[in-house]
Amino acid sequence: MSSLVDRIERYLKELLxxxxxxxxxLQRNELAGLFECAPSQINYVLSTxxxxxxxxxxxxxxGGGGFIKLIKLPLLSLDVVCRLLLEELGGEVxxxxxxxxxxxxxxxxxxxxxxxxxxxxxxxxxxxQLELPERDYLRARILRVALLEVIKDEIPWNKD
Amino acid sequence: MSSLVDRIERYLKELLxxxxxxxxxLQRNELAGLFECAPSQINYVLSTxxxxxxxxxxxxxxGGGGFIKLIKLPLLSLDVVCRLLLEELGGEVxxxxxxxxxxxxxxxxxxxxxxxxxxxxxxxxxxxQLELPERDYLRARILRVALLEVIKDEIPWNKD
DNA sequence: GATCTTTTGACTTTGTTTGACCTTTACTGT
DNA sequence: ACAGTAAAGGTCAAACAAAGTCAAAAGATC
Numbered sequence: 001m002s003s004l005v006d007r008i009e010r011y012l013k014e015l016l017x018x019x020x021x022x023x024x025x026l027q028r029n030e031l032a033g034l035f036e037c038a039p040s041q042i043n044y045v046l047s048t049x050x051x052x053x054x055x056x057x058x059x060x061x062x063g064g065g066g067f068i069k070l071i072k073l074p075l076l077s078l079d080v081v082c083r084l085l086l087e088e089l090g091g092e093v094x095x096x097x098x099x100x101x102x103x104x105x106x107x108x109x110x111x112x113x114x115x116x117x118x119x120x121x122x123x124x125x126x127x128x129q130l131e132l133p134e135r136d137y138l139r140a141r142i143l144r145v146a147l148l149e150v151i152k153d154e155i156p157w158n159k160d
Numbered sequence: 161m162s163s164l165v166d167r168i169e170r171y172l173k174e175l176l177x178x179x180x181x182x183x184x185x186l187q188r189n190e191l192a193g194l195f196e197c198a199p200s201q202i203n204y205v206l207s208t209x210x211x212x213x214x215x216x217x218x219x220x221x222x223g224g225g226g227f228i229k230l231i232k233l234p235l236l237s238l239d240v241v242c243r244l245l246l247e248e249l250g251g252e253v254x255x256x257x258x259x260x261x262x263x264x265x266x267x268x269x270x271x272x273x274x275x276x277x278x279x280x281x282x283x284x285x286x287x288x289q290l291e292l293p294e295r296d297y298l299r300a301r302i303l304r305v306a307l308l309e310v311i312k313d314e315i316p317w318n319k320d
Numbered sequence: 321g322a323t324c325t326t327t328t329g330a331c332t333t334t335g336t337t338t339g340a341c342c343t344t345t346a347c348t349g350t
Numbered sequence: 351a352c353a354g355t356a357a358a359g360g361t362c363a364a365a366c367a368a369a370g371t372c373a374a375a376a377g378a379t380c
Contacts, residue, residue, distance in 0.1 A: 003377095005326060027161075028369055038328045043370065048325085063335025065163025066368035115275060118309045122282065127305050128298070138288070145287050149278045163367095165336065188359055198338045203360065208335090223345025226358035 008035055008042070009049040012070060022072035042068070057148060071152055089144045092136030098123045098143055110150050119146055168195055168202070169209045172230060182232035188220075202228070213248075213260030215267065235268045241311050249304045252296030258283045258303055270310050279306055 002010075008031070015024045032039040050056035050070060057071040088101070099120055106116040121127060123139045130138060162170075168191070175184045192199040210216040210230060217231040236244075248261070259280055266276035281287060283299045290298060 003326065029367090039369080040329075040371080041327060044326070060369060061335080062333065062367085062369040064337070064367045065161065065166060066335075068369075114309070115278070118275070118306060121305045121309055122302060127301050129301065130298075138290075141287050141289065142282055145281045146278060149274070149281055153274070163336065189357090199359080200339080200361080201337060204336070220359060221345075222343070222357085222359040223347095224357045225346065226344085228359075 004035060004037055004041065005045050005048065008037075008045045011035075012045070012050070016070065016072050022074075023069065025067050025069045027066070028068055046070075052148075057152060073151060089140050089147065091140060092133070093123075093140040093143060094136055095123060095125055095139065098139050101143060105147070105150070110147075115150070119143075164195060164197055164201060165205050165208065168197075168205045171195075172205070172210070176230065176232050182234070183229065185227050185229045187226070188228055206230075211260050213257050213264065215264040236264070236270065238311065238314065241307060245304060245307060249300045249307065251300060252293070253283075253300040253303055254296060255283060255285055255299070258299050261303060265307070265310065270314075275310075279303075 012024070012026075015026075016022055028039050028042045031042055035041070046058050046068070050058055055073045055075075057073060059069040059071070061067055088097070093101075102111065102116050102119050102123075105111045106113065111119070119142075123142055125135060128135050128138055172184070172186075175186075176182055188199050188202045191202055195201070206218050206228070210218055215233045215236075217233065219229040219231070221227055244261070248257075253261075262271065262276050262279050262283075265271045266273065271279070279302075283302055285295060288295050288298055
């Protein structure tokens with residue numbers, strides 16, 4: 001008997017596959033109602049089955065009219081993400097490394113010229129103005145967020 | 161399902177777009193009636209979605225024959241941007257104000273949608289992860305750098 | 321039976337909606 | 351002119367409506 005978490009996972013992946021953009025939006029409580037479980041179960045599914053290193057981004061908003069948005073990342077960028085995001089951008093990033101990364105993303109066509117030069121300025125030590133362990137942590141966070149944002153609307157790859 | 165506040169916002173922005181002067185006048189109670197909500201909901205929409213930082217001015221008068229007037233400010237001009245840089249972004253900037261400003265830059269066509277949502281994430285407290293006086297200072301620096309980058313193309317005498 | 325995964329529930333955080341009460345303005349009758 | 355009244359809009363705090371967190375309980379696995 002497949003567990004709840006598995007059934008919810010399957011259900012969401014079906015929805016994602018049906019949707020050509022690889023994006024779905026849902027209500028946590030509604031979904032919990034559909035599967036007759038605690039709402040926090042949905043969070044469990046999301047964090048164990050739709051984590052970043054499995055190739056998904058989850059966005060959400062609270063309050064009235066809140067939602068949860070599930071984005072399936074294009075395969076193309078998936079290996080880039082795994083490598084950069086999880087390894088290099090995990091902890092701290094120096095300015096040099098950061099700039100190298102931005103250059104590479106630009107050359108790969110993931111960043112426009114303007115985005116690249118904006119990011120280069122943003123991660124500059126003169127902008128961050130923090131002492132040294134924190135500065136490199138912040139730079140890593142900034143680049144992580146930027147990368148995540150940028151890979152979302154990569155051209156969708158093959159289906160199935 | 162989009163929330164009431166979103167629907168009212170959309171409605172008002174449509175009206176503003178349709179009106180070439182970028183000015184509309186309305187009755188609070190009438191609008192509340194149209195959307196079948198409490199009149200004070202209108203105030204909520206106005207203060208969260210049509211703030212000065214987002215590029216709107218709201219004027220009103222009470223009493224018989226009262227009204228609410230919504231004015232969309234003209235596109236950001238160079239001198240307004242300079243004033244923003246010096247005054248608004250000089251010191252500290254809250255997340256709310258920052259988001260408002262980014263919204264306005266986007267609506268004025270100075271930022272692409274992707275740049276806007278990137279910046280929104282970058283200035284989010286979860287990304288900055290600093291305690292409160294420093295966080296708002298850093299946010300101001302980030303927005304300053306971003307704004308400068310973005311208007312570079314607009315400055316005629318600057319050729320790089 | 322130790323450990324790993326799943327499931328649940330109490331509590332928190334964030335954003336929205338409402339309602340009771342307040343202030344300002346125009347109009348009306350005297 | 352003047353007071354009174356009705357007709358706007360304003361404020362603020364409480365209620366409501368999401369989603370998030372965390373730890374403990376319950377199952378599974380070995």
